[in-house]
Amino acid sequence: MTDHASSAQSAAEAGAAGPGPLLPAAGELSAPLPASTDVAIVGGGLAGCALAYYLARSGVEVTVIERGELNREASGTNAGSFHFQIAIHQLTGSDSEADRARLLADVRLHAAAADVWSELEGELSTDLGVHVTGGLMIAETRRELEILIRKQRIEQEAGLATELLTGPALAGFAPYLASDLSGAVYCGREGHANPLLAAPAFAVRAMAAGARFRTHAPVHAVESLDGPGASRFRLRTGAGDLLAARLVNAAGAWAPEVAALSGLPLPVYSDGLHVNVTEPRERMLTPMLQHIGRRLTLKQAANGTFIIGGGWPAQPEQPPARYSVRWDSAAGNTAVALRVMPALRDVRIMHMWTGVIAFTDDLLPVVGEYRRLPGYYLCLASTGFTLGPIIARMLAEHLASPGLHRMPAEYAPDRVPALARG
Amino acid sequence: MNSHREPGDYDLLVLGAGPAGLAAAGTAAEHGLATLVLDERPTPGGQVYKQPGPGFVVRSPARLGRDYLRGIALAQAARGSGAELRAGVAVAAIQGTTVVVADGAASYRLRARRVLIAAGAHDRPVAFPGWTLPGVVTAGGAQALVKSSRVVPGSKVVFAGSGPLALAFPAQLRHYGVNVGLVLEAGPPPGPRAVLGLARAAAGNAELLRDAASYRWQLARYRVPLRYRRMVVAAEGTDRVRAVVHAAVDARWRVLPGTQERTEADTLCLGYGFVPSDELLRLAGCAFGYDEDLGGAVVQRDGWCRTTVPGVLAAGDVAGVRGALAAVDQGRLAALGAAADLGAIPAAAAARLAAPIRTRLARKERFRAALRPLYAVGPGIYELATAPTVVCRCEEVTRRELEHAIAATSDVNVVKSYTRAGMGLCQGRNCRRQVAALVAAATGVPIAEVPVPTPRPPARPVSLAALADDSIRDEGLFIRD
Numbered sequence: 001m002t003d004h005a006s007s008a009q010s011a012a013e014a015g016a017a018g019p020g021p022l023l024p025a026a027g028e029l030s031a032p033l034p035a036s037t038d039v040a041i042v043g044g045g046l047a048g049c050a051l052a053y054y055l056a057r058s059g060v061e062v063t064v065i066e067r068g069e070l071n072r073e074a075s076g077t078n079a080g081s082f083h084f085q086i087a088i089h090q091l092t093g094s095d096s097e098a099d100r101a102r103l104l105a106d107v108r109l110h111a112a113a114a115d116v117w118s119e120l121e122g123e124l125s126t127d128l129g130v131h132v133t134g135g136l137m138i139a140e141t142r143r144e145l146e147i148l149i150r151k152q153r154i155e156q157e158a159g160l161a162t163e164l165l166t167g168p169a170l171a172g173f174a175p176y177l178a179s180d181l182s183g184a185v186y187c188g189r190e191g192h193a194n195p196l197l198a199a200p201a202f203a204v205r206a207m208a209a210g211a212r213f214r215t216h217a218p219v220h221a222v223e224s225l226d227g228p229g230a231s232r233f234r235l236r237t238g239a240g241d242l243l244a245a246r247l248v249n250a251a252g253a254w255a256p257e258v259a260a261l262s263g264l265p266l267p268v269y270s271d272g273l274h275v276n277v278t279e280p281r282e283r284m285l286t287p288m289l290q291h292i293g294r295r296l297t298l299k300q301a302a303n304g305t306f307i308i309g310g311g312w313p314a315q316p317e318q319p320p321a322r323y324s325v326r327w328d329s330a331a332g333n334t335a336v337a338l339r340v341m342p343a344l345r346d347v348r349i350m351h352m353w354t355g356v357i358a359f360t361d362d363l364l365p366v367v368g369e370y371r372r373l374p375g376y377y378l379c380l381a382s383t384g385f386t387l388g389p390i391i392a393r394m395l396a397e398h399l400a401s402p403g404l405h406r407m408p409a410e411y412a413p414d415r416v417p418a419l420a421r422g
Numbered sequence: 423m424n425s426h427r428e429p430g431d432y433d434l435l436v437l438g439a440g441p442a443g444l445a446a447a448g449t450a451a452e453h454g455l456a457t458l459v460l461d462e463r464p465t466p467g468g469q470v471y472k473q474p475g476p477g478f479v480v481r482s483p484a485r486l487g488r489d490y491l492r493g494i495a496l497a498q499a500a501r502g503s504g505a506e507l508r509a510g511v512a513v514a515a516i517q518g519t520t521v522v523v524a525d526g527a528a529s530y531r532l533r534a535r536r537v538l539i540a541a542g543a544h545d546r547p548v549a550f551p552g553w554t555l556p557g558v559v560t561a562g563g564a565q566a567l568v569k570s571s572r573v574v575p576g577s578k579v580v581f582a583g584s585g586p587l588a589l590a591f592p593a594q595l596r597h598y599g600v601n602v603g604l605v606l607e608a609g610p611p612p613g614p615r616a617v618l619g620l621a622r623a624a625a626g627n628a629e630l631l632r633d634a635a636s637y638r639w640q641l642a643r644y645r646v647p648l649r650y651r652r653m654v655v656a657a658e659g660t661d662r663v664r665a666v667v668h669a670a671v672d673a674r675w676r677v678l679p680g681t682q683e684r685t686e687a688d689t690l691c692l693g694y695g696f697v698p699s700d701e702l703l704r705l706a707g708c709a710f711g712y713d714e715d716l717g718g719a720v721v722q723r724d725g726w727c728r729t730t731v732p733g734v735l736a737a738g739d740v741a742g743v744r745g746a747l748a749a750v751d752q753g754r755l756a757a758l759g760a761a762a763d764l765g766a767i768p769a770a771a772a773a774r775l776a777a778p779i780r781t782r783l784a785r786k787e788r789f790r791a792a793l794r795p796l797y798a799v800g801p802g803i804y805e806l807a808t809a810p811t812v813v814c815r816c817e818e819v820t821r822r823e824l825e826h827a828i829a830a831t832s833d834v835n836v837v838k839s840y841t842r843a844g845m846g847l848c849q850g851r852n853c854r855r856q857v858a859a860l861v862a863a864a865t866g867v868p869i870a871e872v873p874v875p876t877p878r879p880p881a882r883p884v885s886l887a888a889l890a891d892d893s894i895r896d897e898g899l900f901i902r903d
Contacts, residue, residue, distance in 0.1 A: 020822075020841065023831075026830055200840070279883060325879050327879070328891075329894075331890060331891035331894050334889045338886055344886045345887040346886075349885075349889055350847055351845060352878055353878055
């Protein structure tokens with residue numbers, strides 16, 4: 001009865017159009033490291049895999065080194081939303097000109113990210129679970145509505161199409177919301193993808209274009225090489241040594257540890273994030289919901305489950321464990337969800353999970369070259385599934401033709417003031 | 423949710439009102455421990471001593487059988503000793519000796535000095551072509567239906583299973599009037615050596631032997647054909663089961679080619695033993711060992727049923743499936759240990775009271791060892807799914823899709839991520855072992871060494887209304903002071 005051929009067959013199909021998602025074959029991820037490479041990428045998350053893809057596609061020789069498995073940390077454990085609207089944690093409350101300029105640039109980057117996501121399934125020729133559902137940013141109080149109106153003006157100015165809805169217009173558009181909310185901003189470009197599929201798909205396509213990947217290869221030391229020769233770095237890894245002309249640190253929450261191997265300061269922080277998932281229900285909610293004043297993201301996935309998150313903390317654990325679920329976070333997070341969408345009362349939470357999230361003081365990405373160590377780059381999206389692919393593409397274009405594509409100074413690893421200190 | 427709703431903390435919190443939990447509660451309360459027993463079902467008794475659901479009036483207790491009477495007696499003893507019983511309460515999470523429970527309307531926290539996990543076991547899930555068809559039921563499910571709702575499944579039933587209890591189910595079903603047309607036992611017919619072994623181990627196990635003989639006798643009396651060394655390999659039908667395909671197997675339960683037969687039936691009842699319902703033990707962080715015949719992964723315990731997590735104990739089938747009688751004794755042992763630990767009785771008294779219990783448990787263990795050659799679970803049980811067979815029924819993931827993911831990684835958490843197998847409503851209870859077996863087959867690692875995916879609460883689904891708490895302060899991530 002058993003189909004013994006199926007196992008070998010599916011192994012051969014891994015990486016091609018097989019049953020299920022586009023996944024790299026385990027054998028290709030454990031091949032010996034080459035002696036040298038042009039670009040070495042440390043970190044096999046979304047940023048690292050996407051960067052490898054865009055580089056390989058441009059003909060750049062690239063090798064990705066991953067400590068564990070691909071896509072296991074923030075890239076694969078977030079809720080998969082694209083947030084293009086300005087979110088609560090990006091608003092400092094100050095109305096300074098510098099603050100406005102920062103937000104404008106940020107919204108423009110997010111609009112570019114929306115373009116990348118909308119074309120990504122075509123680009124990689126595979127299903128990534130991309131659903132452009134639109135998103136509503138909710139305001140509960142009068143004060144929150146004022147913030148919403150202010151932030152929407154910035155979005156308009158930056159070229160991100162959003163619409164303010166209040167009163168009957170909001171009730172008509174989103175009858176499932178609590179009737180006493182003060183308003184919402186709608187952005188039609190928001191949505192979500194499947195975070196479990198994006199990075200592996202980038203990896204498969206990168207390998208097809210010539211990129212090499214090596215998993216279970218922690219980097220123990222990075223030596224900067226002086227003198228003649230094309231290689232500026234020697235990486236000592238669990239899978240042997242690798243010489244590289246250029247090095248990209250794409251290690252996410254662990255980027256500071258990797259940077260420290262080269263004596264580079266990197267004020268990137270990380271926290272554990274708590275997410276709740278409900279049982280599947282009939283379609284009740286199309287757009288993703290966020291709250292401008294309280295921590296909430298809420299969406300109904302394609303399979304009918306509601307995913308409820310928004311930045312509630314998880315409980316840190318002793319290594320090698322990372323974070324455990326925090327019951328208080330579940331209770332607080334679901335209270336906000338019920339406040340916004342009372343119809344969820346009887347829906348049952350089926351599962352909770354935690355993931356890590358990495359971020360900077362100014363909540364902007366860190367992408368580009370360290371001035372103090374030429375050839376050493378960072379590629380880190382700061383709270384960002386949304387921005388992973390776009391920043392990887394920007395950096396790939398720069399690495400492929402540095403003269404043609406300059407990196408924005410506001411994302412530089414040693415930008416002032418926030419990241420240069422220490 | 424309200425964390426301060428429960429001002430009274432307990433000495434002993436017992437999770438599960440089956441044989442182990444009820445026995446533990448009775449013993450603990452008798453020795454002065456403030457004891458609370460929780461069970462998610464509406465009535466106590468657990469699976470084996472299951473009581474009819476609310477609304478059923480029992481006029482003739484004897485007709486419901488011996489297990490019903492044993493359940494009544496245990497529940498009455500527990501109540502009589504002063505233990506508090508709370509039914510219809512599910513445990514959602516556990517951390518140390520604090521548990522979060524939900525009763526449908528609300529969720530709240532309970533604290534105790536000791537927590538005894540006595541969550542029992544559930545049917546060992548077996549995936550084969552057609553196993554998700556309507557009409558395929560587990561022995562436990564069919565038994566629950568008959569015992570608590572008096573509903574008789576199907577008009578022509580094939581029973582397929584193995585183990586000392588396997589014959590109990592068809593005999594019981596037959597007793598309730600179910601038309602059982604064929605019984606398939608994966609193990610061998612009891613040969614002279616096994617019978618000799620059983621006879622040697624029989625001292626003090628008369629009750630177990632008597633039970634086994636009575637089941638066999640009942641089947642013979644009803645002229646139900648009983649075939650050894652045969653297993654189900656497929657259920658056929660489109661809207662529901664129409665026929666059962668079965669085949670001869672070897673000692674490892676692997677199908678012998680060319681031995682397939684087809685039997686018409688509208689119901690296929692499966693009884694390939696039980697596996698511990700170990701979600702709460704996993705969430706609590708207890709260390710595990712492995713014994714396939716006890717249900718696979720088995721929690722590590724000391725002589726007083728204490729797990730490796732301080733304050734957390736385990737008794738009954740949740741700690742390795744040994745049946746209701748052993749569960750009762752383990753429950754009593756755990757309660758005596760807890761009473762001594764908490765200073766309610768002197769250690770010497772606990773040891774003295776435990777001595778006869780230990781003797782009984784050792785006898786049962788000898789009996790179990792004698793049965794092992796007959797009923798050892800073969801690895802073939804996990805090899806019946808074909809490529810298009812749905813292995814994870816909650817998320818509808820096939821064996822082909824799982825093998826595709828396993829070709830990319832041997833990390834069970836990553837396989838779970840790639841396929842969603844184990845993320846559904848049953849939280850992997852039904853597919854975890856099947857997935858582990860596929861990983862084992864692909865990597866050559868024994869199934870015992872394939873790790874279990876990271877356990878996550880809630881152990882049981884909780885409604886948003888019950889979970890939400892407006893008083894929780896928004897702590898705020900990403901903002902550094």
